[in-house]
Amino acid sequence: xxxxxxxxxxxxxxxxxxxxxxxxxxxxxxxxxxxxxxxxxxxxxxxxxxxxxxxxxxxxxxxxxxxxxxxxxxxxxxxxxxxxxxxxxxxxxxxxxxxxxxxxxxxxxxxxxxxxxxxxxxxxxxxxxxxxxxxxxxxxxxxxxxxxxxxxxxxxxxxxxxxxxxxxxxxxxxxxxxxxxxxxxxxxxxxxxxxxxxxxxxxxxxxxxxxxxxxxxxxxxxxxxxxxxxxxxxxxxxxxxxxxxxxxxxxxxxxxxxxxxxxxxxxxxxxxxxxxxxxxxxxxxxxxxxxxxxxxxxxxxxxxxxxxxxxxxxxxxxxxxxxxxxxxxxxxxxx
Numbered sequence: 001x002x003x004x005x006x007x008x009x010x011x012x013x014x015x016x017x018x019x020x021x022x023x024x025x026x027x028x029x030x031x032x033x034x035x036x037x038x039x040x041x042x043x044x045x046x047x048x049x050x051x052x053x054x055x056x057x058x059x060x061x062x063x064x065x066x067x068x069x070x071x072x073x074x075x076x077x078x079x080x081x082x083x084x085x086x087x088x089x090x091x092x093x094x095x096x097x098x099x100x101x102x103x104x105x106x107x108x109x110x111x112x113x114x115x116x117x118x119x120x121x122x123x124x125x126x127x128x129x130x131x132x133x134x135x136x137x138x139x140x141x142x143x144x145x146x147x148x149x150x151x152x153x154x155x156x157x158x159x160x161x162x163x164x165x166x167x168x169x170x171x172x173x174x175x176x177x178x179x180x181x182x183x184x185x186x187x188x189x190x191x192x193x194x195x196x197x198x199x200x201x202x203x204x205x206x207x208x209x210x211x212x213x214x215x216x217x218x219x220x221x222x223x224x225x226x227x228x229x230x231x232x233x234x235x236x237x238x239x240x241x242x243x244x245x246x247x248x249x250x251x252x253x254x255x256x257x258x259x260x261x262x263x264x265x266x267x268x269x270x271x272x273x274x275x276x277x278x279x280x281x282x283x284x285x286x287x288x289x290x291x292x293x294x295x296x297x298x299x300x301x302x303x304x305x306x307x308x309x310x311x312x313x314x315x316x317x318x319x320x321x322x323x324x325x326x327x328x329x330x331x332x333x334x335x
Contacts, residue, residue, distance in 0.1 A: 040105070040303035042112055047091065047287065047296040088121045089290045091298040096129030096166060100136025103143065108301040110143045114150055122153040124290070125173070126283045131164025131186060134240055140165070141247070144172040157283035158182045163265055164190075167276070168244065171251045177279040177286060178268035184276050187248055188263025189241045191233070197224045252276075 156173040163186035207222040218229040
C-alpha cells in the first residue's frame, strides 16, 4: 500500500510540474505571437570561391609534400590576381510549407538581387515544395515573376518536389530542370473540411450562424450544409482551378494544359515528355557547371529569433526532459 501511495505522490507532483511548465510555455508563446516581427539578416556567399577552394584541397591532398607546397604557393598568387567574373548567377533557395510563410524571406531575397543585378546576370532558384494555400503561393510566384519582368534569365531547379503551388512557382521560369525522380505537376485544387452537425444534433447542441450575403459562408464545420452551398463551393474551386490552368498555360504554352491539369503528378523523367520541364539534371550539376564560367552568389535572408522564441524553445525542452525522467522513473518502479 505504501508503495502505491509513493507512486501516486510522485505522479501527482510530476503532473503539477508539467502543467506549470506547460502554462509558462503557453504564456510565452502568446507573448511571442503578439510581439512585432524582429528584423533578420541578409547573407551573401560566393559559392564559386568555395567550390574552387574545395576542389583545390582535394587535388592537393593527392600530391606529394613538395608538389603540394608548390601548388599552395601558386594558388595564393591566383587568389591575389583573381578577376571577378563579369556575369553572376544569383542563387536563392525556397523550401515551402503549406502556409507558404517562407514567401516573406523570398520577397527580401528577390528585392536584394534586383537591387544589384546587371542585365547580363542570371538567377537560379532551388525549389522544393508540395504546395499549399493559393494566396500564399500566388504571391510566391509573383516574386519570381518580378525577376522575369526585370529581364533577367530565371532557372528553377527541382531536386525533390514542385507540385501544386510549387509548380505554380516553377512554371514562371525561363527554364525548369528537375532530377529524374523529382515529383512535379499536381495542377489542381483541393479543399476539405469535417462537419460535426450530426454529432451536435445528437447531443442536442444548437449552432447558430448569422451572415449577410447569400454566399458569405457556403460550407460550415458545425452547421448543416445545403446542396446549394456545396454547388457554390464547387463553383469557387473550379474557378481557382481555371486560374491555375491559365497561369501555367500562359507561361508554358508548349504544354497541353488539358492533359496535365488533372491534378496528377509526374516524375521528372515523365514530366519532360509532357513539357512540364526542359531538362533532366540536378541542381548540383547545374551549379558545378555554372561555377566554371560565372560567380555563383547565394543570397539568403535569415529571420532573427527573438527572445520569446528562444524562451519557448527552452521551456519546451524542459517539459520534454521532465516527461522523459518521469517515464524512466515509472519504468524503474514497475520493474
